[in-house]
Structure formats: C-alpha cells, structure tokens
Amino acid sequence: MPTxxxxxxxxxxxxxxxxxxxxxxLALYGTLLPRVQAFGPxxxxxxxxxxxxxxxxxxxxxxxxYVLLALRRFLDAQxxxxxxxxxxxxALCASKLGRHTEAARVLSAAGHPALAAIELEGSxxxxxxxxxxxxxLADPRLHGRRYEAALVxxxxxACLLKMGQRTGAEHEMGAARRHIEELADDxxxxxxxxxxxxxxxxxxxxxxxxxxxxxVAEGYVNAIRILSADDQKFYVLQYYDDFLTYAVERGELYAxxxxxxxxxxxxxxxxxxxxxxxxxxxxxxxxxxxxxxxAAAGSPDLSENALHAGIDAATTLGDLALVSRLYGxxxxxxxxxxxxxxxxxxxxxxxxxxxxxxxxxGFPEYLRRPGAYQDVWRQDLLEWELDGDPVAVLSRLVVDxxxxxxxxxxxxxxxxxxxGPGFSVEDPSSAAELALALGRIQIYEVLRPLERLYERAxxxxxxxxxMTGVGHVYCRRSFALVRQGLxxxxxxxxxxxxxxxxxLRFRDGLDSLTRIFRESRDEAVRVAALETxxxxxxxxxxxxxxxxxxxxxxxxxxxxxxxxxxxxxxxLGPALRQILxxxxxxxxxxxxxxxxxxxxGGAPQSGx
Numbered sequence: 001m002p003t004x005x006x007x008x009x010x011x012x013x014x015x016x017x018x019x020x021x022x023x024x025x026l027a028l029y030g031t032l033l034p035r036v037q038a039f040g041p042x043x044x045x046x047x048x049x050x051x052x053x054x055x056x057x058x059x060x061x062x063x064x065x066y067v068l069l070a071l072r073r074f075l076d077a078q079x080x081x082x083x084x085x086x087x088x089x090x091a092l093c094a095s096k097l098g099r100h101t102e103a104a105r106v107l108s109a110a111g112h113p114a115l116a117a118i119e120l121e122g123s124x125x126x127x128x129x130x131x132x133x134x135x136x137l138a139d140p141r142l143h144g145r146r147y148e149a150a151l152v153x154x155x156x157x158a159c160l161l162k163m164g165q166r167t168g169a170e171h172e173m174g175a176a177r178r179h180i181e182e183l184a185d186d187x188x189x190x191x192x193x194x195x196x197x198x199x200x201x202x203x204x205x206x207x208x209x210x211x212x213x214x215x216v217a218e219g220y221v222n223a224i225r226i227l228s229a230d231d232q233k234f235y236v237l238q239y240y241d242d243f244l245t246y247a248v249e250r251g252e253l254y255a256x257x258x259x260x261x262x263x264x265x266x267x268x269x270x271x272x273x274x275x276x277x278x279x280x281x282x283x284x285x286x287x288x289x290x291x292x293x294x295a296a297a298g299s300p301d302l303s304e305n306a307l308h309a310g311i312d313a314a315t316t317l318g319d320l321a322l323v324s325r326l327y328g329x330x331x332x333x334x335x336x337x338x339x340x341x342x343x344x345x346x347x348x349x350x351x352x353x354x355x356x357x358x359x360x361x362g363f364p365e366y367l368r369r370p371g372a373y374q375d376v377w378r379q380d381l382l383e384w385e386l387d388g389d390p391v392a393v394l395s396r397l398v399v400d401x402x403x404x405x406x407x408x409x410x411x412x413x414x415x416x417x418x419x420g421p422g423f424s425v426e427d428p429s430s431a432a433e434l435a436l437a438l439g440r441i442q443i444y445e446v447l448r449p450l451e452r453l454y455e456r457a458x459x460x461x462x463x464x465x466x467m468t469g470v471g472h473v474y475c476r477r478s479f480a481l482v483r484q485g486l487x488x489x490x491x492x493x494x495x496x497x498x499x500x501x502x503x504l505r506f507r508d509g510l511d512s513l514t515r516i517f518r519e520s521r522d523e524a525v526r527v528a529a530l531e532t533x534x535x536x537x538x539x540x541x542x543x544x545x546x547x548x549x550x551x552x553x554x555x556x557x558x559x560x561x562x563x564x565x566x567x568x569x570x571x572l573g574p575a576l577r578q579i580l581x582x583x584x585x586x587x588x589x590x591x592x593x594x595x596x597x598x599x600x601g602g603a604p605q606s607g608x
Contacts, residue, residue, distance in 0.1 A: 001040045022057035036409035070412045088392045114381045126163045148384045150179035151377040194476040197226045198376045241363040257285035279317040286310030300334045324350035388452030410441045432465035439469025460490035471500030479512035501528050505535040527559045534563035
C-alpha cells in the first residue's frame with residue numbers, strides 16, 4: 001500500500017493536472033516514479049497514468065509514448081512514434097503487437113538486419129529471415145568482430161536448418177563452430193571465463209541443432225569445468241543431469257555412465273545428497289553399456305571393463321545384491337572359462353545381499369535454475385546492433401524486463417531522463433546523471449551504454465559517474481570497465497574506480513579481482529582488490545589471504561593479516577595445517593594472523 005506521503009503527493013499532482021498545471025503535476029509525479037518498490041495493486045500504474053496525462057497536456061509525445069510502453073499499451077504508443085524518425089521504437093511496438101513483418105521492414109530500412117531477421121523468424125518468414133542474416137554477415141560493422149561474426153554464422157545456419165537446407169546449414173554451422181572454439185580458447189587465456197562460458201553454450205547448441213554429440217559433449221564438459229571453478233554447485237549438477245539425460249537419449253551409454261559416476265563424485269565432494277542416486281545410475285548404465293556392446297557383437301573386453309566399472313559403483317553404493325547381479329552378468333560374457341567360473345563364484349559370494357540405504361531421487365526440479373541456458377547469441381547480437389544507444393537499450397528493457405518489474409521501472413526512469421528537454425550526452429552534467437541512472441538498473445544490459453559513455457567522455461566528472469554506476473552492476477564484465485577507470489589520468493576517476501572495485505564483492509568476481517591484484521603495481525588498488533576478495537568470504541578467498549601473507553610485503557601483507565584475523569578458519573583447516581608445517585615459524589605475520597584466528601575459535605591449533 002502507498003504511504004501517507006505518497007497518497008498526498010499523488011492527490012496534489014492529480015489536482016494540479018485537473019487545474020491545468022501540467023508542469024507542476026509532472027514535477028510531482030516525477031518524485032513518485034523513482035519509488036520503484038511500490039508493489040501495491042495499481043499503485044505504480046496510477047502514477048504512470050498521471051505522468052502520461054501530464055506529458056500529453058504538454059504535447060511531449062515521445063515521452064508519453066515511453067510511458068505507454070511501460071503501461072503496455074503498445075498500439076497507443078506506436079501512434080506517437082514515427083517509423084521514419086523513431087524506427088526502433090515503432091518496430092518495438094509492432095513486434096509486441098505481433099506484426100513482425102512490418103517491424104522487420106522498418107528495422108531493415110534503418111540498418112538493423114539482425115533485429116529484422118529475428119522478427120522475421122518470429123513470424124515464420126524464414127526465407128526473408130535468411131536474406132537478412134546474409135545481409136548482416138556482409139555488414140562492414142562486423143569487420144574485426146570475430147565473436148559477433150560467429151554468432152551471425154550460427155544464426156544463419158539455424159535458419160537454414162529450419163528451412164530444410166542441410167548442406168548450407170552445416171557450412172554455416174561449421175564456420176561458427178571453428179570461430180567459437182578459437183574464441184573460447186582466447187577468452188580463457190585472457191582470464192575472461194564468462195565469455196568463454198558463453199562460447200561453450202553456443203557450441204552446445206550447435207551440437208544439438210546439427211546432431212553432433214561431439215560438439216554437445218565439448219560444450220557441456222567445458223561449461224561444467226567453468227561452473228565448477230566458480231563454485232556454482234547446483235548449476236554444475238543441473239548440467240551433469242541434463243548432459244546425462246541427453247547422452248542416454250542419443251544411445252551414448254558409455255558417456256552417460258561416465259557422467260553418472262562423475263556426478264556422484266562431485267556430489268560427494270561437495271556434501272550434496274545426490275551421490276547415491278548417481279552411483280545407482282552409474283551401475284545401471286554400465287550394465288546397459290555392456291549389453292549394448294554385446295548386442296553389437298563388440299569386444300568382450302569392452303563389456304568386461306564396463307561391468308567392472310559398474311561393480312565399483314555398486315560397491316561404493318554398498319549394494320551387495322547389485323554387485324552379485326553384475327558379477328553374474330560378467331559370468332555370462334564370451335570370456336575364458338576360468339574367468340567365467342571366478343565371476344560365478346564372486347556372484348554367489350555376494351548373493352547373500354543386504355538392504356542398501358535408500359537413495360534420494362535425482363536432481364530435483366525445484367533446484368533447477370530457469371536461466372541455466374540462455375540465448376546468449378541473441379542477446380549479444382542485439383547488443384552489437386544497438387551498440388550502447390541508451391534510448392534503444394532502455395526502451396527494450398522497459399518492455400522486456402517485466403520478469404523483474406523493478407528493472408523495468410528503473411529503465412523507464414533513465415529513459416525519460418535521456419529523452420527529456422535539455423538533455424544532451426555532450427553536456428557533462430546530463431551524461432553524468434545518465435551514468436548514475438544506468439547503474440541503478442544493475443543489470444548486464446546497461447554495461448554497453450556505460451562503456452560507450454566512458455569511451456566518449458572528455459569530462460572526468462562523466463567518467464567518474466560511470467565508475468559509480470558500474471560499481472552497482474554485479475557482473476564479471478563490469479571489472480573490465482573498472483580496470484580502465486583505475487588507470488584513468490584523472491585522480492577523481494581513479495578514486496571512484498577504487499570505490500567501485502570495493503563494491504563488486506560477489507563470488508563470481510573472484511577471478512577478476514585476483515587478476516587485478518596480480519597485475520596492478522598500485523598498492524592502493526592491490527589492497528582494495530584484496531579486501532574485496534576477503535569480503536567474499538569463501539574458502540578460496542581465505543587461501544588467497546594466506547598467499548598474500550606468505551608472499552607479499554608492506555601494506556598489502558598488513559591488510560591480508562588484518563583480514564585473515566577475522567576470517568572463519570573452519571574450512572581452511574587442512575590448508576592452514578599444511579602451510580604452518582611448511583612455514584616452520586618463518587613468517588611472523590602468518591603466525592600472528594593464525595594466532596588471532598585461534599583466539600576467535602576458528603583456526604586449527606598448531607602449537608602456537
């Protein structure tokens with residue numbers, strides 16, 4: 001429900017609008033719209049309706065159109081946008097009204113072939129979409145943009161597949177795969193694991209589209225590796241489970257059995273309760289693998305090895321009855337007589353059986369992340385074509401981010417700012433205000449507009465505001481912009497970049513923070529990165545502090561010592577013991593920090 005203050009402001013604004021004072025009304029409504037946490041039924045929409053009335057009374061059609069977008073009145077909004085003057089806005093309305101072909105025509109004429117192709121695919125006009133993808137591939141803006149070019153190759157290939165043109169599709173998909181594989185290696189070598197992960201997601205999709213199990217496997221295996229390094233336990237298990245299911249569906253039973261055992265081991269290492277389920281699946285799948293091999297008249301040795309792997313899983317599970325059955329299957333293979341007799345004997349030995357502990361069911365639906373697989377290629381192509389244009393990016397956020405209404409409302413607030421009278425991105429005050437408004441939205445899509453503001457800003461005030469803004473966007477990509485700010489010639493920008501760096505304390509940012517710490521020669525930057533890592537509070541962060549105490553000096557070592565004193569050392573126990581034993585008392589800073597942890601009851605005792 002609205003507060004008493006909000007009710008009073010709304011009443012005054014409505015009265016001013018009725019009395020023919022739209023500017024006064026707009027100013028009052030403008031104090032309400034930033035209150036994006038108003039979730040009472042109809043409250044925020046009521047503020048939007050009043051704002052719309054004020055804009056209409058003032059003849060400010062474009063701003064009224066954006067408010068209508070927020071109210072999802074797309075037909076009314078489209079009437080306020082000229083297709084010639086505001087093609088992206090007009091086409092966005094047409095798309096939401098289901099008029100994809102018209103939207104595509106306007107987008108193509110405005111030089112946005114990728115956006116046009118997406119609209120045409122949405123309407124089923126595949127032949128026309130193909131033409132737009134080919135036009136995008138020839139776009140000179142793709143020159144030197146290997147990643148985006150690979151995404152266009154993929155999109156064209158996917159379109160050709162839908163058209164049944166297999167040969168052309170495989171050619172385009174092959175080009176996309178080669179580029180993506182090279183790019184993934186390049187990104188990882190530069191420490192950009194997030195972008196490498198995106199590449200592996202595209203490889204996975206290429207494999208599924210073309211029926212290449214090898215490409216699917218490459219995508220899944222590398223994605224799991226990156227997710228594991230980032231300690232994304234439930235994402236890892238979801239990827240294992242999905243890959244296992246896909247392998248079974250494709251009849252790749254050897255791979256499925258291997259995956260089940262890996263999922264079991266991962267669950268056990270991370271204290272998850274699904275290890276017994278996956279051990280049982282592994283044992284069953286190894287048995288299926290052996291039967292599949294026998295049916296294909298394969299080498300008995302392969303079947304024997306598969307069943308031994310199944311026995312290992314069943315033994316770890318503690319299911320002796322299953323062990324007995326698998327030995328019985330071994331005794332039935334085309335093997336030398338002595339081997340078969342031995343396996344029969346072992347089967348009889350374990351036949352007494354037992355009642356194994358019940359295993360929980362597999363990875364539950366409630367832990368599945370709906371955003372585990374994203375159409376990142378579409379998102380990145382949109383970013384390429386919009387190139388950080390704040391109006392285009394924000395208007396799409398207003399319309400599309402209704403999954404989180406706070407994002408949509410903050411985007412509208414920033415959008416009304418940038419299209420308002422007197423705003424100019426060339427004016428330092430306006431540009432700085434936009435940078436702060438973009439940062440408040442706090443989502444990935446605002447990063448390109450922020451990057452563009454920084455790239456073009458001559459004013460240190462604008463660049464400093466960009467640093468403030470990006471400090472609220474908790475994405476690994478944010479660190480690239482912060483790194484630029486840390487090396488900016490203006491002291492104020494560097495100061496704001498340090499503040500931003502300290503604010504980006506989220507688990508996925510550990511690698512980026514570590515890289516900044518290792519590469520910087522500025523002690524203030526290194527201390528800020530170290531303290532941000534300490535704030536993450538993970539085991540990896542604790543180990544980083546230990547390394548800093550052992551191998552750094554001066555203020556950096558002192559900061560690491562101070563932060564380790566307050567660190568929870570329970571999970572660091574084994575590493576601390578090993579380091580203390582190897583150190584032998586040579587590093588007094590380490591001994592002081594661990595002694596402080598001992599007094600706090602966290603660290604392992606080691607004769608200190």
